[in-house]
Amino acid sequence: MDEKGATDKFLENKLAPDDAPSKSQRKREMKALGILALRLTELSKSHIERLPGTDLKAAILTAQSLTRGNAKRRQIQYISKLLKTADLAPITAILDRLDAGSVAHIKLFHQLEKWREALTAGADATSEGISEGTSEGTPEGTLEETLEEICQRYPNTDRQHLRRLARNAIAAKQAGRNHTTHLRKIFRYLKQLTE
Numbered sequence: 232m233d234e235k236g237a238t239d240k241f242l243e244n245k246l247a248p249d250d251a252p253s254k255s256q257r258k259r260e261m262k263a264l265g266i267l268a269l270r271l272t273e274l275s276k277s278h279i280e281r282l283p284g285t286d287l288k289a290a291i292l293t294a295q296s297l298t299r300g301n302a303k304r305r306q307i308q309y310i311s312k313l314l315k316t317a318d319l320a321p322i323t324a325i326l327d328r329l330d331a332g333s334v335a336h337i338k339l340f341h342q343l344e345k346w347r348e349a350l351t352a353g354a355d356a357t358s359e360g361i362s363e364g365t366s367e368g369t370p371e372g373t374l375e376e377t378l379e380e381i382c383q384r385y386p387n388t389d390r391q392h393l394r395r396l397a398r399n400a401i402a403a404k405q406a407g408r409n410h411t412t413h414l415r416k417i418f419r420y421l422k423q424l425t426e
Contacts, residue, residue, distance in 0.1 A: 261311060267319075268294075268310035270326055277426065278329065283321055287313050328425070343421045349377040350397040350417060351404070385424040396420060 252260070271282070272294045279291050290313055294306040314322070327335040352373050374397055382388045400413035 261315075264311040264314045265307060267314060267322070267326075268307045271310060271322070272307065274326075274329070278325060281325060284313070284317055287317060339425060343418060343425070346377055346381060346421055347414060347417050349373055350393070351400045351410075351414065381421070381424070388424055393417070393420060 251257075271279075271287075271291050274282075274291070276292070279288055282288055282291070287310065290306065290310045294303060294310060297303040297306055324335070328339060330336055374394070378388075378390055378393060381393065382390055396413065396417045400410050400417060403410035403413050
């Protein structure tokens, strides 16, 4: 084969659309991974523990401990390099749940509000229905169904604690006291379960 034929074959292989992405595309991907790495360094230690990969966790914790600009920048580049080979789906899922503007976070927030409302739905019922908790038409059935749903979704739920929080909110509402503090406690506990 002559030189021209070999060069043409090389160029055809080099320029084939199935080949690796262009240099510009690789730069864009690395920049996106750098942004993702920077977001990961802003996570709390409890959220970092839920990430996959021990090397990645250690690198993020190291980046958080660095204060010098260049050292931190190099560590973020190293995290980006680790992310290049990692499965990004679980990582982005965790970040989406934590990002207040993401759809996943908004859905989770609405679900927590719905559960809180269902747990305290007995606030308009009579106090006898709540103390007995035996009749079918009382909100206690709603309370138990909601507790069951939450416990199925989050097995580490302290059912008694959540039931007590809900009953305190209901009792405060029925007594005519301000029950927003109790509602906040319920919401905080539910949010803690999801983290």
